Amino acid sequence: MNLAFLASHGGSAARHLTGACRAGELDAVPVALISNNSRSPALAWARDAGLRTAHLSGAKYPDPEALDAAILNFLQDVGADLLILSGYMRELGPQVLDAFAGRVLNIHPSLLPRHGGRGMYGDRVHLAVLEAGDSASGATVHLVTSGIDEGPRLAQQEVPVRPGDTLETLKARVQAIEGELMLRAVRELVAELRPIDAPP
Numbered sequence: 001m002n003l004a005f006l007a008s009h010g011g012s013a014a015r016h017l018t019g020a021c022r023a024g025e026l027d028a029v030p031v032a033l034i035s036n037n038s039r040s041p042a043l044a045w046a047r048d049a050g051l052r053t054a055h056l057s058g059a060k061y062p063d064p065e066a067l068d069a070a071i072l073n074f075l076q077d078v079g080a081d082l083l084i085l086s087g088y089m090r091e092l093g094p095q096v097l098d099a100f101a102g103r104v105l106n107i108h109p110s111l112l113p114r115h116g117g118r119g120m121y122g123d124r125v126h127l128a129v130l131e132a133g134d135s136a137s138g139a140t141v142h143l144v145t146s147g148i149d150e151g152p153r154l155a156q157q158e159v160p161v162r163p164g165d166t167l168e169t170l171k172a173r174v175q176a177i178e179g180e181l182m183l184r185a186v187r188e189l190v191a192e193l194r195p196i197d198a199p200p
């Protein structure tokens with residue numbers, strides 16, 4: 001089962017899953033990482049980790065259909081089976097979603113359906129939680145569909161929001177659980193998909 005990652009910044013979930021694969025804790029192979037941000041630390045990390053990499057962005061492909069096709073072509077070229085959105089801040093298009101239906105996972109730093117949707121990403125999510133006065137937050141792993149953050153939820157974990165929490169303290173508490181939450185969801189999906197893929 002070949003894993004391909006899409007990341008816009010650090011790619012923390014991609015790093016966690018790659019470490020798990022190489023430690024024999026996840027029966028999958030990390031093969032590639034795509035970023036829309038040529039200066040993303042995730043892209044530099046992936047190159048050093050020996051993954052195939054590609055910088056595919058709206059700057060290179062102003063036509064969303066062409067960008068969608070370029071992402072799909074690269075994913076098919078590297079033999080991807082499962083896509084992991086690891087802090088990917090752009091909308092995935094219909095060509096990729098159709099070709100990888102049921103095989104694209106995203107992690108979002110809130111208890112979806114709260115604080116999700118267009119405009120809700122990164123620090124904005126944690127600020128919305130604090131502004132709403134929520135007593136709990138957390139992270140959610142969901143299958144990716146055309147609607148932003150609307151896909152079926154596969155895993156979710158809660159963390160407390162403590163009195164005096166700041167953006168940084170809440171973000172750190174949520175990010176501390178994201179890697180293992182994504183690992184758990186990927187492990188379950190790989191096991192589910194495995195029988196179908198078993199060689200004849």
Ligand SMILES: Nc1nc2c(c(=O)[nH]1)N[C@@H](CN(C=O)c1ccc(C(=O)N[C@@H](CCC(=O)O)C(=O)O)cc1)CN2
Binds near residue numbers: 093109121
């Ligand atoms: N088709 C889908 N594509 C993506 C989904 C999805 O559920 N379906 N999830 C997002 C990840 N995400 C939340 O988890 C998310 C990412 C980005 C945005 C957003 O509003 N982005 C801004 C641009 C921000 C930037 O470029 O820095 C925008 O599109 O205007 C909301 C939610 C990944 N793709």
Ligand SMILES: NCC(=O)N[C@@H]1O[C@H](COP(=O)([O-])[O-])[C@@H](O)[C@H]1O
Binds near residue numbers: 013089107109120175
């Ligand atoms: N809506 C998507 C979203 O907000 N994703 C969030 O962006 C951060 C990326 O961190 P990273 O760049 O260090 O991996 C992560 O906390 C992830 O949950």
